[in-house]
Amino acid sequence: MSKTIYIAGLGLIGASIALGIRRDHPEYRLLGYNRSQESRIIALEAGMIDAATDCFEKFAAEADVIILCLPIKQTIQFIKKLATLDLKEQVLVTDAGSTKAEIVAAADTYLAPKNVNFIGGHPMAGSHKTGAAAADVHLFENAYYIFTPSLATKKDAIARMTDLLSGLRARFIEISAQDHDRITSQVSHFPHVLASSLMNQAGAYVSDYPLTNNFAAGGFRDMTRIAESEPGMWTSILLSNRESILERMQEFQARLDQVAHMIQAGDEEAIWQFFEAGRQTRKAMEIHKRAGVDSFYDLFITVPDQEDIILAILEILRGISVVNIRINEENREDIHGILQITFKNKRDQQEAFRRLEEKTSYSISIE
Known part of the structure; x- marks a missing residue:
């Protein structure tokens, strides 16, 4: 049965969600709201949506599902607006915000009394690219898509959402809004503070x-990559998850003080244990497993330091979606380097491995 899905916000996340819905539910009618005309035109011309508007209220009454892919403050404003509109009786509202407690609280305050079905959502994937032009149907593959139920959530919400979003190929998980914000403060929000602090x-x-x-290469580059993220979004995230982030900062400061004391005391054993504990903890995390939060698939290729070698390899991989590419050990003295190419899924990784094995004599490994 055809349904009408209304996506408010046609940036990277909203447009990529639209592509995922199209993949598994081509019969659904997709409507889009976006303030910027450019993203509306791109989404329409690419067939991501069937109709678009710059007036949020225009399509709200037609929707079976409304997905708010907007900045946190605007999401809360639109939740308040939805409480004043005449919506379908069985409408389901969700969002894609990076913090959940404030959004869920707004839904409980404004939508629950109206008997509007709401469930918080957070697809834990992204890119440095923005706008509908950057939309990628593979963006969420193997990434966690978190649902945060609340007082406004009805029993059918998660089943309806996982069916609707099946084309994203994501891993759906349910936790409380409070736990979501505490966990992401440690693994997402606070690391952005650290990265920008290191850059400053x-x-x-x-x-x-x-x-x-x-000399800023290697580890420094990897640790600070996320400092290039959009400042407005991260300002909003910090201000909507203040308590948890401040706790993480205070706890981290205490850890820095401990390391400083070890160095001052010349305590070689304590310093060794510090690094060993960090190494073992990282090895145990899902960072090294498939379908973790950032489920990337890498190929490592030993290549000679020759002109156009990277272009030649990319030509072999033409048609395969590449997430990232870099040369490890940039400050090297030998004639070979390690080219690391990152793919979003195992299928692309294995196809790339097959082509390179067939057409080159380079040493290739999979991790």
Whole structure:
């Protein structure tokens, strides 16, 4: 049976969700709201949606499901607006916000009294790219898609959402809004604070030691990649999850103080244990397992340091979606480097491995 799905916000997340719904439910009617005309035009021309508007209220009454893919403050504003509109009796409302407690509280305050079915949502995937032009049907594959039920959530909400979003190929999980915000404060929100702090520190250090910019490769690059994220979004996240993030910062400061004491005391054993504990903890995390939060699939290729070698490899991989590519050990003295190519799913990784084994003599490994 055909249904009408209304996606408010046609940025990377909203447009990618639309593509996922299209993949498994081509018979569904998809409507979109976006303030920017550019993303509306892109989404329409690409067939992501069937109709678009810059007036949120226009399609709300037609929808069986409404998905709010908007900044946190705007999501809360739209939840308040939905409580004033004449919606379908069985309408299901959800969101895609990076923090959940404030959004769920708004739903409980404004939608629950209206008997509107609401469930919080957070697809834990993203990209440095933005807008509908960056939409990717593979964006959520193997990533966690979190649902946070509340007082406004009816029994059918999760089943309806997992069916609707089956084309995302995500891993659906249910936790409380409070637990969501505590966990993401540790593994997502606080790391962004750290990354930007490291960049700001390094930026100040450059005035005294200009070569800092030249030597900032390897581990520093990996640790600070997320500092390039959009500032407005992260300002909103920090302010909507203050308590948990401040707790993480205070606890981390205590850990830094402990390490400082170890160094001051010259305690070699304690320092070794510090690094060993971190190493073992990371090895035990899902970072090294498939279908973790960032479920990427890597190929490592030993390549000679020759002009156009990367272009030649990418030509062999033409038609396969590549998430990331980089050369490890950039400050090397030998003639070979390790080219790391990242794929979103196992199928692409294995096809790339097959092609490269067939068409090159390079040493290739899978991790």
